Amino acid sequence: MRRFLLYFTLAANLLALESDLKLHAKMMDKLAVDLVNKERVKIYDPTYGRSYDSYLSQSDTVHECSDADIAIVSSINQIQGCKNQIILVTKYSLLNELSEAIGAFYWQKGRPNLVFIRSRLAEKKVRLNNEYAKHIDERIY
Amino acid sequence: MKKIGYSLSLTALILSAHESDITSLLAEYRDASDLSNKTRIEALGHVSTYTREDIERYHYYKLSDLLKGIHFVNYEVGRYGWGSPNAATTRFDPTTYVRLYLDDQDVGTCAVGTAMIQWSELPLEMIDHIELYENSGAFALGNEPGIFIIKMYTKDPHRNEGTMARLSLSDRGDREAGLFYGAVGEKWNSTLYGAGTLNDTQKYELNGVDISHERRRKYLIGTLNSETTSINAGYISLNQDLFSGSAIDFHPSSGYYKTSQFYANITQSLLNDPTFLLTLSYNQISADQSERGSLFFPPMARAGLMLGTSFDQSYKIQQESAFLRKTWKGSDWDLFLGTSYKYVSGDQSLLQANGYTVMFTPTTVDLKTVVPIMDSKQTGSLIAEAGYELSRGIWVKAGAKMDHARYSNLYDTEKTMNFHGGIVMLDDAHWTHKLFASHTELPPVFANILMSDSAKQLKPEQLDVVSWTSEYKAEDWRLQASVALSRDYYFIALNPTTMVAENMDSSPKQRAFGLDGSYSVSSESKIDFGAHTTSISGSDPYSAPNGGYLRGVSMWNDIDFMGEVIYRSGYTTYGGYRVDEGYRINLGATFPINRTQTLKLKGENLFGAAQETLLMGPTFTSLLYDRPRILAQFEWSF
Numbered sequence: 060m061r062r063f064l065l066y067f068t069l070a071a072n073l074l075a076l077e078s079d080l081k082l083h084a085k086m087m088d089k090l091a092v093d094l095v096n097k098e099r100v101k102i103y104d105p106t107y108g109r110s111y112d113s114y115l116s117q118s119d120t121v122h123e124c125s126d127a128d129i130a131i132v133s134s135i136n137q138i139q140g141c142k143n144q145i146i147l148v149t150k151y152s153l154l155n156e157l158s159e160a161i162g163a164f165y166w167q168k169g170r171p172n173l174v175f176i177r178s179r180l181a182e183k184k185v186r187l188n189n190e191y192a193k194h195i196d197e198r199i200y
Numbered sequence: 201m202k203k204i205g206y207s208l209s210l211t212a213l214i215l216s217a218h219e220s221d222i223t224s225l226l227a228e229y230r231d232a233s234d235l236s237n238k239t240r241i242e243a244l245g246h247v248s249t250y251t252r253e254d255i256e257r258y259h260y261y262k263l264s265d266l267l268k269g270i271h272f273v274n275y276e277v278g279r280y281g282w283g284s285p286n287a288a289t290t291r292f293d294p295t296t297y298v299r300l301y302l303d304d305q306d307v308g309t310c311a312v313g314t315a316m317i318q319w320s321e322l323p324l325e326m327i328d329h330i331e332l333y334e335n336s337g338a339f340a341l342g343n344e345p346g347i348f349i350i351k352m353y354t355k356d357p358h359r360n361e362g363t364m365a366r367l368s369l370s371d372r373g374d375r376e377a378g379l380f381y382g383a384v385g386e387k388w389n390s391t392l393y394g395a396g397t398l399n400d401t402q403k404y405e406l407n408g409v410d411i412s413h414e415r416r417r418k419y420l421i422g423t424l425n426s427e428t429t430s431i432n433a434g435y436i437s438l439n440q441d442l443f444s445g446s447a448i449d450f451h452p453s454s455g456y457y458k459t460s461q462f463y464a465n466i467t468q469s470l471l472n473d474p475t476f477l478l479t480l481s482y483n484q485i486s487a488d489q490s491e492r493g494s495l496f497f498p499p500m501a502r503a504g505l506m507l508g509t510s511f512d513q514s515y516k517i518q519q520e521s522a523f524l525r526k527t528w529k530g531s532d533w534d535l536f537l538g539t540s541y542k543y544v545s546g547d548q549s550l551l552q553a554n555g556y557t558v559m560f561t562p563t564t565v566d567l568k569t570v571v572p573i574m575d576s577k578q579t580g581s582l583i584a585e586a587g588y589e590l591s592r593g594i595w596v597k598a599g600a601k602m603d604h605a606r607y608s609n610l611y612d613t614e615k616t617m618n619f620h621g622g623i624v625m626l627d628d629a630h631w632t633h634k635l636f637a638s639h640t641e642l643p644p645v646f647a648n649i650l651m652s653d654s655a656k657q658l659k660p661e662q663l664d665v666v667s668w669t670s671e672y673k674a675e676d677w678r679l680q681a682s683v684a685l686s687r688d689y690y691f692i693a694l695n696p697t698t699m700v701a702e703n704m705d706s707s708p709k710q711r712a713f714g715l716d717g718s719y720s721v722s723s724e725s726k727i728d729f730g731a732h733t734t735s736i737s738g739s740d741p742y743s744a745p746n747g748g749y750l751r752g753v754s755m756w757n758d759i760d761f762m763g764e765v766i767y768r769s770g771y772t773t774y775g776g777y778r779v780d781e782g783y784r785i786n787l788g789a790t791f792p793i794n795r796t797q798t799l800k801l802k803g804e805n806l807f808g809a810a811q812e813t814l815l816m817g818p819t820f821t822s823l824l825y826d827r828p829r830i831l832a833q834f835e836w837s838f
Contacts, residue, residue: 082232089225106358133361133384150361151795152838166359167795167837169252169328171229173222174795190221200794 083107084114086171087131090164091118094145094185095128103127105137106149131164132157145183154199161185162194227723236329239353243587243595243624244341245333246634246669246682252328252355257753259762259788259802261368261833263322263352266330268784268826269751269766271714271732272684273348274743277813277825279450280457281413281443284316285348287686288734289710289771291742291814296642297663299346303354303423303432305465306344308483313645318436318461318485321417325366325835326380326393328355335667335684337620337638339601340536340585343523345618345640347665354423354432357382357389366395368833373401378419388426395419406444406823409451415440428474433464444815446511448494455491475527486516496817497553498651498699503565505555514550517646519543525583532589536599539583545576546646572654574646576608593627597636605643611657616641632671639664648692651701659703662689676720682732684712708738724755744768744779744811760790768811777820782811784826800833 091100100118109120121127124141132138133149135156146160154163154176161183162175173194180187180195187195236249250258250266260266267285268275276291277283284295296313299306308315324330333341333349341349360382368376378395397417403410421434437460444450445457467479491497495508525538551567585599598621605614622636644658652658664687671680687710690703714732721727731748751764763786770781788802805826812822 078232079237082229086225086229089222093222133358152362168256168798169230169254171226171233172795173226190223194222196795200796 080107080111081114084111086164087111088115088117090147091129093187093191094147094161097128100129101127103130103141103144106131106133132160145185224723234329235353235356236331239329239351240331241338241340242626242632243597244338245349245636246335246667248332248334250330250332255324255327255330256790257760257762258751258764259786259790259800260324261802261831262320262324263330263350264320266324267320269749269764270332271682271716271730271747271749272334272712272734274747274768276743279444279446279815279817281415281440281825282317283320284314285350286743287348287710288712288732288747289736289741289743289745290708290739291816292691296645296661297346297640298348298350299342299344301342301349301351302421302434303430304342304351305432305463305467305479305481306342306483307434307463308461308485312647313642317459318438321397321399322352322419323366323376323378323395323397325364325378325395326354326391326421328353328359335636335638335665335686337599337618337636337640337665338585338597339538339583339599339618339620340527343521343538343540343581343583345601345603345616345642347638347640347663354391354393354421355380355382357384357391360391362838364835364837366833366835368831370829370831372827372829374399374829374831388424390422390424392422393419394421404443404823404825404827406450407821409449411444411451412441413443428469428472430467431465434462436461442491444817445491445493446495446497446508446817447491448496448818450815450817450821451493452491452495453493455489455493457487457489459485459487461485473526475529477523477525479521479523481521481523482518483521484516484518487514489513495553495555498694498701499567499571500553500555500565501699503553503567503570504557505553505563505565506558506560508553508555509562510554512550512552514548515646516547516549518545534587536585537583538581540579540581542579542581543576544574544579544646546574548573572610572649572652574607574610574649577605578608579603579605579643590623594623594625597622597624603641603643610649610654614643614657614660616643616660630672630674632673633669635666635668637664637666644692648701651694652692653698653700653702656702658692658701659690661691661703663687664689677718679717680715682712682714682716684710686710686712706738708736710734710736721754725753727752740774741771742773742814742816744771744781758792760788762786762788766810770811773814773820775820777814777822779812779814779822782809783807784810796837798835800831800835802831802833804829804831 087102091102101121102118103121103124112120124130127144129145130141131147148160148163149165151163151165154160161179164173175195177195177197234251240247240249264283272288273285274288275283276286285298286295298314300315300319331351335347337347361384364380366378376397381392383390399415400413403412416439418437424431439458442452442455445452463483465481467477470476470478491511495511497511500508521542523540528535553567554564557563581603583601587595587597589595601618603616618640620638625633640663641660643660667684669682687707689707692701693704695702712734716730718728729750733746746769748767753762766784768782772778785806786804791799805828808828810826813825814822
């Protein structure tokens with residue numbers, strides 16, 4: 060729907076789209092670097108595709124999950140081809156359905172939310188610094 | 201209230217060359233991803249935007265909650281308990297210059313000229329954001345003339361996939377439940393919203409006598425969207441006690457009012473061009489009304505009834521329409537062209553009154569024989585709206601809309617012309633200036649015609665408005681000054697002598713000045729404030745001329761707090777009737793139980809000091825409509 064609406068608004072608002080993509084890239088850059096201990100991180104994000112690749116400074120997007128270090132998925136179908144990647148989901152309830160997912164980056168009450176599950180971080184041997192402390196939960200609700 | 205917009209987000213982005221911590225990055229992400237950035241068109245009017253986060257944090261549970269606290273507007277409740285936004289000092293029933301759009305589709309002005317009866321208490325849990333356009337008259341905003349335009353957008357299923365349930369209770373016996381569902385498919389995405397509400401089960405006391413405004417509302421609203429097609433449809437019903445109804449003494453002995461609305465719209469992009477659109481719409485509004493008591497329904501006098509004792513009405517109005525439009529955009533210009541056809545037809549199956557003649561003879565009258573009934577009306581419209589960038593960020597906008605209407609009975613052909621123009625300066629890092637002038641013509645609607653004299657065709661009301669806003673934005677605060685001057689010609693009102701709705705000879709002038717501002721104390725704490733003063737000449741005031749608000753939000757240990765004071769000045773209306781000033785004090789808190797469940801508490805009009813609502817009939821009275829109330833709301837996402 061939103062994409063449909065986007066087309067219908069005046070082109071001036073394309074600027075907003077661009078800022079949206081830039082910020083998404085900035086967020087993905089940040090998460091990729093903090094979650095994966097690697098110089099150049101590869102991101103698989105099937106919802107956005109490679110649309111924000113040019114805005115990434117410390118990572119790159121890839122077409123296939125198997126080529127990625129980290130996957131950002133919004134449905135179970137999207138993890139086909141993934142092996143040992145670090146998986147983040149974009150819907151909180153998917154954490155229950157996808158035991159491989161270490162956390163969720165999702166919208167609630169008009170705000171973006173970020174949450175990681177401590178046991179799953181440990182399983183994947185991911186260590187997050189203190190700035191993430193309030194984003195780490197002991198359990199899934 | 202968030203008018204900061206994408207320009208600030210971009211500025212923030214450019215300035216934040218340093219490594220961001222995750223908390224500030226999330227805040228940046230929130231601002232840049234605000235969906236109103238993609239729908240709001242700053243150049244088309246003085247626009248205020250309320251994001252989903254604002255709706256949550258300010259505890260706007262219903263559309264009316266938001267409309268009660270904005271500048272230049274008084275949200276007034278009439279004798280049937282229906283609320284509607286009115287320009288300060290005025291009181292129109294119906295308020296035909298207010299237009300309501302859901303996902304860019306008009307949701308029902310065909311019956312009484314306003315969708316507020318059905319939509320004013322819409323629970324906002326299905327809404328992502330709301331844009332209020334004041335005084336611009338821009339036609340690209342929608343295919344209905346209006347100077348106060350409310351645009352609501354449903355939640356994006358990409359961000360709200362799954363189900364959200366809500367249960368609400370209040371100490372006044374209000375009970376509400378709602379369910380929102382969002383789904384995303386390969387090619388389509390959809391939302392479905394259903395809700396049932398029961399409000400005001402406790403009776404009001406007016407001059408020592410109880411009156412009831414218990415009401416039940418049901419909503420079922422859905423959207424289905426693909427890249428090229430958008431379908432939305434909805435059903436709304438309202439079943440209510442009369443409140444003060446048409447009773448002369450404001451106390452009807454019994455009665456009810458039931459109304460329902462069904463609408464469906466399909467919008468299709470043509471020739472694979474997302475700016476070339478065709479919308480086909482169907483809208484049906486029906487009502488069933490029954491009243492008993494000593495009644496004041498003006499056409500009764502024309503039927504020879506000195507005193508009415510009962511009144512029954514049943515009608516169905518439907519509208520079919522087609523709207524074709526195309527937008528072109530160049531580097532320094534844009535052009536919007538549109539054409540539409542509307543067919544409105546009415547079916548007045550029952551319009552009957554009982555009462556006594558001057559000779560005290562009991563009589564039953566078929567009012568259809570004494571009042572004009574509109575069978576059908578066809579309207580063709582042409583719309584043009586253009587913009588040109590004079591220099592960087594300075595745009596000149598102009599538009600015109602011509603309507604040509606033909607009635608199947610009653611009236612001669614009716615032509616209306618609407619114009620608007622303006623100049624906006626948007627690109628400065630701190631300043632935004634907007635100046636608009638508009639001429640709006642509002643044709644009489646079904647309800648106006650019913651009250652009129654069939655021998656005398658009602659002319660369209662005409663509104664001329666000049667409005668200006670200037671806003672200064674700094675990093676964490678903003679201040680806006682607004683001025684509006686308006687003149688109303690041929691406004692339709694009830695002649696107190698003849699009891700007939702007619703175009704008034706007087707041309708009331710209004711002047712309005714307002715100051716609004718906000719200050720962000722931190723990323724989670726904010727203060728909004730504003731005050732306005734208005735005056736009217738050529739008419740008595742029928743609502744508060746002055747007002748103001750102070751509201752703040754903050755967060756402590758993940759608990760969100762909100763507090764607000766809304767002030768409305770006292771006024772003396774026709775015949776010297778005085779309505780005292782009022783202060784509405786609301787407090788709210790949101791307690792996250794866990795990641796998926798939330799408890800909200802809200803105290804509305806906590807000290808019972810909000811302004812009373814004026815009830816108008818042969819005489820005037822007033823009562824406190826929004827009584828102090830404590831609400832508890834539980835929300836669960838799964």
